[in-house]
Structures are given as C-alpha cells and as structure tokens.
Amino acid sequence: MNEKIIVPLDVPDLDSAIALVDKLPQVTFWKVGLELFTSTGPKILEVLKSQEKRIFLDLKFHDIPNTVGGACRAAAGYGVDLLTIHATCGKDALKAAAEAVQIGAEKAGTKPPKLIAITLLTSISARQLAFDLKIPLELPEFALEMALLAQNSGLNGVVCSPEEVQQLRASCEKDFLLVCPGVRPTWADKGDQKRSLTPSQAITAGADYLVIGRPITAAAEPELAWNRIVEELNTV
Numbered sequence: 001m002n003e004k005i006i007v008p009l010d011v012p013d014l015d016s017a018i019a020l021v022d023k024l025p026q027v028t029f030w031k032v033g034l035e036l037f038t039s040t041g042p043k044i045l046e047v048l049k050s051q052e053k054r055i056f057l058d059l060k061f062h063d064i065p066n067t068v069g070g071a072c073r074a075a076a077g078y079g080v081d082l083l084t085i086h087a088t089c090g091k092d093a094l095k096a097a098a099e100a101v102q103i104g105a106e107k108a109g110t111k112p113p114k115l116i117a118i119t120l121l122t123s124i125s126a127r128q129l130a131f132d133l134k135i136p137l138e139l140p141e142f143a144l145e146m147a148l149l150a151q152n153s154g155l156n157g158v159v160c161s162p163e164e165v166q167q168l169r170a171s172c173e174k175d176f177l178l179v180c181p182g183v184r185p186t187w188a189d190k191g192d193q194k195r196s197l198t199p200s201q202a203i204t205a206g207a208d209y210l211v212i213g214r215p216i217t218a219a220a221e222p223e224l225a226w227n228r229i230v231e232e233l234n235t236v
C-alpha cells in the first residue's frame, strides 16, 4: 500500500527538499509543486531520479491552448510520472495538452507522463463554489463534469477530493486515474483542506493514489506518522 502514497515536497528550497527525502527513505513517490519548482527548477527532479523515486510534477497549468501545449511539451521532457493541468482550462486546452505531452516525451526519448486534471481544489467548499465562484451546480456534479471533460479530452485521470472519489470511480473508465489530496488521518489537523476523508476511507472509495503532506511532513516525527498511515492502509 505504501506505493499508493505520494508525499509533497512543499518546501522552499533544494536543501530542505533533500533533507526531507533523506528523512523519509521509505517514500517512493514524491510530488514537486509550485513552491519548490519555482525556487529550484528541474534540479530537484534530477535528485529524485538519481534515487529512482517516482515523480508527480504538480505545476497545475491553467492557460490558453497554445500556452499550456507548450508548457506540457516542455514538462514531458523531464520524464516524470504525473503532470497536472486545471480542467477549467477547457476542452481545447486539455486536448492540446494531451497531444503535447506525447510530442514532448517522444522528442526527449522518454515515457510520457500521465496527464491529470484538477477537478476542483480540495480547499474549496460547496459554499465557496456557489457564493464566490458563482458556479450554479452542486459541488459533486461540478467535480463529475470536470472529470468527464478531462476524460473526453484524452487525459489519463484527475485530481479530486476523497469525498467525490466514489462517484467518479463509478462514472469514469476503469483505468482513469483518481488521485486524492485532502486526505487526513483522524489524528491530524485539517488545516486549509475543506473536503477530506481518512486514508483508508479514500482508498476504499476507489482512489488510486493519495497525496498526504502535512500530516507526515509537519509531524514531530515524520517517520512515525508515515508508519501509522501505512499501518492504517494495510488494514483496508
């Protein structure tokens, strides 16, 4: 089960990232997101590859088709395992991105990443969706529509909250990847996550991967927190 847990390197610089990777040798799948990639660029990817780690490059692209296409072509050249884009870019941009990862990977002679779309950030509540974003759909319906848009545009999966994963598992194709952040063991703080379930609930509901950060990385003893989560998942 531990290969289903992706831990984000949500740290400000390369030294802190390497320190965290060294502290948790059991972690096989790391996420590099906006903060670390903006500060270090691809250097961290080389470090992770040299240790044969899997990489989720979470750059959450959101732009017009030509621009996301170019960004995806470039990102696919890094030979990472997962790459993100927002579903709300729309169908043309998603299609351009899906084509671009194939072209970028082929040009670099590497395997294309699985391109996955953010349905709705797990920090957004149903109330915020309605009142701040003015989306006139119930939250689960919106998340499903975004997942189907991604699927119909040729993407490999989505990032969704564990609260919606069961519904998406039932409605999307069998091999469509469902990656869930917003996962919180009962003993951890929710922080800014609004739509969360426990690791075992998320896996039982059909998640392929769980992204779990602060419950592990901000724990007094990260290794102990990791072990508690793996133990919980081994009971599923």
Ligand SMILES: O=C(O)c1cc(=O)[nH]c(=O)n1[C@@H]1O[C@H](COP(=O)(O)O)[C@@H](O)[C@H]1O
Pocket: 008, 010, 031, 033, 058, 084, 118, 120, 121, 122, 123, 159, 160, 181, 182, 183, 191, 193, 211, 212, 213, 214, 215
């Ligand atoms: O794309 C993501 O990974 C992501 C999407 C989303 O809707 N919500 C979300 O929390 N994330 C990421 O998942 C991680 C969650 O971290 P923790 O809240 O510390 O467990 C962060 O790195 C977020 O950037």
